[in-house]
Amino acid sequence: MKAKIGFIGAGRMAGAMIDGLIAKNVYSKDEIIACAPSESTRNRMTQKYGIRMYEKAVDMAGLAEIIVLAIKPKYISSLFREEGVKVGADQLLISIAAGVKLKALGEYAPEARLVRVMPNHCCMVLEGGAGYVMGKGCTEADRKSVDTILSAIGLAVEVKEEDLDAVTGICGSSPAYLYMAAHALIEAGMKYGLTEEQATILAGQSLIGAGKMVLQSGMKTDALVDGVCSPGGTTIEGVKVLRDEGFEETMIHCVDACVKRSVEMGKE
Ligand SMILES: NC(=O)c1ccc[n+]([C@@H]2O[C@H](COP(=O)([O-])OP(=O)(O)OC[C@H]3O[C@@H](n4cnc5c(N)ncnc54)[C@H](OP(=O)(O)O)[C@@H]3O)[C@@H](O)[C@H]2O)c1
Numbered sequence: 001m002k003a004k005i006g007f008i009g010a011g012r013m014a015g016a017m018i019d020g021l022i023a024k025n026v027y028s029k030d031e032i033i034a035c036a037p038s039e040s041t042r043n044r045m046t047q048k049y050g051i052r053m054y055e056k057a058v059d060m061a062g063l064a065e066i067i068v069l070a071i072k073p074k075y076i077s078s079l080f081r082e083e084g085v086k087v088g089a090d091q092l093l094i095s096i097a098a099g100v101k102l103k104a105l106g107e108y109a110p111e112a113r114l115v116r117v118m119p120n121h122c123c124m125v126l127e128g129g130a131g132y133v134m135g136k137g138c139t140e141a142d143r144k145s146v147d148t149i150l151s152a153i154g155l156a157v158e159v160k161e162e163d164l165d166a167v168t169g170i171c172g173s174s175p176a177y178l179y180m181a182a183h184a185l186i187e188a189g190m191k192y193g194l195t196e197e198q199a200t201i202l203a204g205q206s207l208i209g210a211g212k213m214v215l216q217s218g219m220k221t222d223a224l225v226d227g228v229c230s231p232g233g234t235t236i237e238g239v240k241v242l243r244d245e246g247f248e249e250t251m252i253h254c255v256d257a258c259v260k261r262s263v264e265m266g267k268e
Pocket residue numbers: 008009010011012013014035036037038039041056057069070071072073075079096097098118119120121172
């Protein structure tokens with residue numbers, strides 16, 4: 001009998017997904033398989049998750065209902081063309097490889113039903129954000145499977161393929177922008193006498209809380225800003241500085257640059 005899900009590649013992203021799938025009881029360890037060329041990776045995965053590991057993708061690819069393509073984009077061509085990996089008509093191929101379009105995936109695996117996902121690395125703490133595109137021939141059951149798998153590692157939205165550059169701009173890359181915000185808050189906290197540990201807890205928790213407020217309060221972001229700014233209070237003074245110094249415009253320019261590069265990379 002086929003495994004439920006098989007990972008080609010067992011690195012950071014595959015590990016995070018396996019963490020989520022097991023933690024959220026989507027699949028048991030016996031329903032998950034994976035492959036990686038290096039023995040050290042295979043040993044690590046077996047010890048950590050107790051899943052069945054294979055050395056060669058070609059030996060594993062036919063053995064699972066859903067195949068997740070989780071290797072670096074530069075190795076994908078040789079995986080299919082030289083190693084001879086085949087994914088069949090009865091399988092769903094979910095690619096998380098950045099920048100590899102459905103058209104290219106369709107050339108590598110012409111028979112498979114295809115899904116392209118742009119996740120972000122916060123899936124490592126099961127708080128990832130992802131955009132996904134369902135390819136031709138996918139069924140409603142496939143959509144449900146993808147949603148269940150991605151929900152195990154965070155939140156995901158279905159988008160059109162042409163919108164994945166925007167997903168990259170505001171989700172794939174945005175953890176870096178927010179880490180910079182966290183870094184600045186931590187530095188500022190330490191400047192005013194907090195220890196690094198205290199400042200890290202307070203800055204990190206503020207980012208978590210603000211994210212949850214954006215998603216769960218039902219309020220627009222400008223109303224959330226107003227909600228923290230009492231007249232004559234402290235926050236309004238900081239917000240004035242951010243407005244005077246063009247914080248929101250800078251953030252939009254940052255996303256512009258990221259989206260532009262994503263579009264360029266898609267043509268390379
Ligand atoms: N990291 C991110 O934040 C992020 C975000 C969005 C999308 N992605 C995408 O996710 C994918 C995986 O990224 P990652 O960060 O998890 O990479 P990674 O940590 O470098 O892991 C890659 C894995 O692929 C394995 N591998 C390499 N060649 C292989 C082959 N021929 N057959 C089978 N397995 C092979 C490697 O095996 P060994 O361990 O044996 O070397 C390794 O386990 C990439 O396509 C990337 O574009 C990553």
